[in-house]
Amino acid sequence: MAIEEGKDPVPVTRTRGISVRLLLVFLMFLVLCVLFSFISLSTFRRFSFDSVAGVVKPSLEPCIGESSGLDQWIRPPSNLMHTMSDEELFWRATLVPKIRKYPFDRNPKIAFMFLSKGPLPLAPLWERYFKGHEGRFSIYVHSLPSYNEEFPPTSVFYKRHIPSKVAEWGRMSMCDAERRLLANALLDFSNEWFILLSESCIPIYNFSTTVNYITGSKYSFLGAFDDTGPYGRGRYNESMAPEVNLSDWRKGSQWFEIDRRLAINIVEDTIYHPKFEAFCRPHCYVDEHYFPTMLTIRAPNLLANRSITWVDWSRGGSHPATFGKGDITVEFFKKVRESKTCEYNGRNTTLCFLFARKFAPSSLEPLLQLAPKVLGL
8 A cells, every 4th residue: 555655656746747737738729829810910901901992892782772672662572473372372463552542653554464375366365465565554464375476576465374274264263364454453553444355356446545435434444233033133042141241142244344453352352262162163163153142242333234245145045145256346346335325423424344355266357357447447
């Protein structure tokens, strides 16, 4: 035990001495490193900061400019083929400013929304209709997803197609397509009025007449009448109550013109859409009942309760008459224009329709020939 106790102090003392020396050397080295780094950093800042800042500054300026202006919020999308889902699109389209007065110069426009299977065979007639009125209208086209547009850059229809899905006649997918058109049009704050048309529609008056009629009206033009027969109330399903009662049930034409407020009401709807999707199935044609019923419940005082698109149901059947090359005459247009007396802002008038359908592709040639005389195009 005595020998073991005598051996321990010697190595322990030497180890402590060495450790202290190493610690001092390390501290001195650390101080020198810090001092050298400080001198280097000061030199770099003195001689290089200005040039480095000059390079960095321009790269930041565009970012600051893009995020600070109002223009990015009010500018319409430059590319209609976005990647938003319907849920994202409808949410974005229904963001509504609470302050009614716009803090910028707003030029209200009419959105012309074409619901089509594919081509627009009557596009040349519409080109004449819109010519000279740039800045007063917007165009949106919903076609089958498989269709590729073939319009030249000079056309008003060039790159005006929106992301689409298959729309089946008489089913909710047709109403969803119409809501999709409205939602995309709502992304442009300048669009104040919205007209739904098909590829077989034509104008029966010139653009100026249309604008004056639409903008001067106190009401939106959507048919919503109470049909007590089997093709009206007979399509009602009691399972739709209490959201939709039989007394609320309305029927109307698919083709409408509405203002921005009603367009938002349609796109934002999550109450009535599920009911119609579940309980209004063939032979309950949802495109004839969904919008007329919903808007009758939500905003009946804003509806003129009629359509401004003329159709001929006199031949019977589930589809209106289609007109071809041999039908297009001056007398035909006179008949369409004077076919009805209606009410406009509380006064009787014979100017009840601004558009007409259905017209076959073969009608294009005579329509273009008569356009200068009959339509003023």
